[in-house]
Amino acid sequence: MSPWKELIEARNLSLLGFRETLEGGQSFSWYPTSETSWIGSFKSKVVELKFSDNTIFWRTSLKHKASEAEIINYLWLDKSYESAVNNLPWRSDSVLAQCIQALPGLTILNQPLEETLFYFLLSSAKSIPQIKEAVFLVCKNFGTPLGNNLWGFPGWQVLSEVEEKELRELKLGYRAKYVCGVAKILQEDPAYLKKISRLPYQEAKSKLISLPGVGPKIADCALLFGAKQTEAFPVDTWISKTLDIHYNLESFNPVQKIIFARSHFGKFCGLAQQFLFSGERLGLIKLN
């Protein structure tokens, strides 16, 4: 590994917000190396990140090297993050304000779409540790060894040659069929995901939903965490509960909740979703 270096852009963070960013359900390829550091990979590059002295330090594998610019981009550490947070309606929304205050520096990761889609295809009716394990097993069996007990995402081309039965044995269950189905489509049209990432949010979402195993929730997760589409607002059971309790939306169905979110939280509603999601998950939202 390279020597530790300080990430110049990293300011106004918290350990809690940073930890939630890496292991709060956006990505499934980060592993703790201490109380305050994690090692992980994206695009087959290996990075270790450490929270210290209210900022972030990083080092990278010499063989599978990432640049500082890539890391800043991955972690959304440029100034556009601050203005996105500032754009959220925290001044008039005390629930959101509580979450933002409790989780300084919580960001949306800018992950590769192909990897993110894979993660969330495996996510249905699974907990974070279970998703992580399944992702790890597939990468270990079909991906490239990156050292440090890490394996890179195999890519859809490779996955298109894997039998459904093999994936089922790696704890994917009925999701194995989805992975094979998506792999086949992407193998026939390798530019499919690239095209999607250039489309406006709604069109991108409809195209993703046409893939097997991808419904509204998973499409929104793929777009928010894998295409930096902060307009996407994934409605899972957690956020659904949060909206029911704190915004009195018990009678709203998921589609109505998305419409409410877009109109109430604005064009960065996906970022608001992440604050609320983590706030709810960690029990940080106090009732008035």
Add this chain to the structure above:
DNA sequence: CATCAGGACACAG
């Protein structure tokens, strides 16, 4: 031993 989980899908009404 039954139920449910950070869903999707097929099918019925």
Add this chain to the structure above:
DNA sequence: CTGTGTCCTGAT
């Protein structure tokens, strides 16, 4: 368009 059963598997 809304409502329900089914699908893998592990945890409770």
